[in-house]
Amino acid sequence: MIDLTGKTAIVTGASRGIGKAIAEKLSEAGAKVILIARNEERLKELAAKLGNSPYFTLDITDREKVKEVFKEIQKQYDIDILVNNAGITRDNILMMMKDNEIESVIDTNLKSIFYVTKQVLRKMLKKRSGRIINITSVIGLMGNPGQSNYAASKAGIIGFTKSLAKEIGSRNITVNAIAPGFIETDMTKDLSEETKKAMLETIPLKRTGTPEDIANAVLFLASDLASYITGTVLNVSGGMYM
Numbered sequence: 001m002i003d004l005t006g007k008t009a010i011v012t013g014a015s016r017g018i019g020k021a022i023a024e025k026l027s028e029a030g031a032k033v034i035l036i037a038r039n040e041e042r043l044k045e046l047a048a049k050l051g052n053s054p055y056f057t058l059d060i061t062d063r064e065k066v067k068e069v070f071k072e073i074q075k076q077y078d079i080d081i082l083v084n085n086a087g088i089t090r091d092n093i094l095m096m097m098k099d100n101e102i103e104s105v106i107d108t109n110l111k112s113i114f115y116v117t118k119q120v121l122r123k124m125l126k127k128r129s130g131r132i133i134n135i136t137s138v139i140g141l142m143g144n145p146g147q148s149n150y151a152a153s154k155a156g157i158i159g160f161t162k163s164l165a166k167e168i169g170s171r172n173i174t175v176n177a178i179a180p181g182f183i184e185t186d187m188t189k190d191l192s193e194e195t196k197k198a199m200l201e202t203i204p205l206k207r208t209g210t211p212e213d214i215a216n217a218v219l220f221l222a223s224d225l226a227s228y229i230t231g232t233v234l235n236v237s238g239g240m241y242m
């Protein structure tokens, strides 16, 4: 069994879906988990469920607030594991895509990862240990019509992950990405039955993924079992992308 007792993790977008499952999984393994998301009510509920986990209401696209909150967090806690999970979709074909659909997706999914990761890096570098796990998507690897904004943001995360892994590997900090396939969450619940059926046909394991499938991969990458893995993109998609 993986034991993360004594470790402290931060999970962004922890209020629901994949982020919530990741927070629960890391907490079950013994880590102290600091929860970040925008919805205070949900965060509060999850924090109580996990035994009074610290939580912070934060919009990760608000750079000044990110600095402020992470400063506050690091006064109190020493971060071992950062999971950059928060993300959004604003799907549209490019011809119809509005400026705010381009900008909000790139700001939330990609730019925020630079600013959030920078906040924890100094201390990790000093400590010469750390785990950074970025949630990308198979869409960043394979593209998808109607998701050029989302695919670009997720492909950007992969470039970021590999570059940072090279930059800081010598300090014993690993940086990896996980590429989920089709996972049942609020993000995918509004897809039409027809789209879901078509997607299911492309999955060799013939089922959609669960948030727990992704949380299991995060747990592995956060653990000592993955100490020689960095710069990788772990595809957790039931074979949807290979």
Ligand SMILES: NC(=O)c1ccc[n+]([C@@H]2O[C@H](COP(=O)([O-])OP(=O)(O)OC[C@H]3O[C@@H](n4cnc5c(N)ncnc54)[C@H](O)[C@@H]3O)[C@@H](O)[C@H]2O)c1
Residues within 6 Å of the ligand: 012, 013, 014, 015, 016, 017, 018, 019, 036, 037, 038, 039, 058, 059, 060, 061, 085, 086, 087, 088, 108, 135, 136, 137, 138, 179, 180, 181, 182, 183, 184, 185, 186, 187, 188
């Ligand atoms: N569901 C899927 O099929 C799937 C597939 C591949 C990748 N992903 C990725 O997994 C991650 C989680 O997705 P999910 O399916 O759980 O989605 P979700 O919509 O259920 O949850 C997203 C979480 O991110 C948070 N969030 C969004 N914008 C934020 C902001 N500006 N500041 C702070 N928090 C913010 C939300 O509050 C929420 O907690 C995302 O990065 C998503 O792109 C999901």
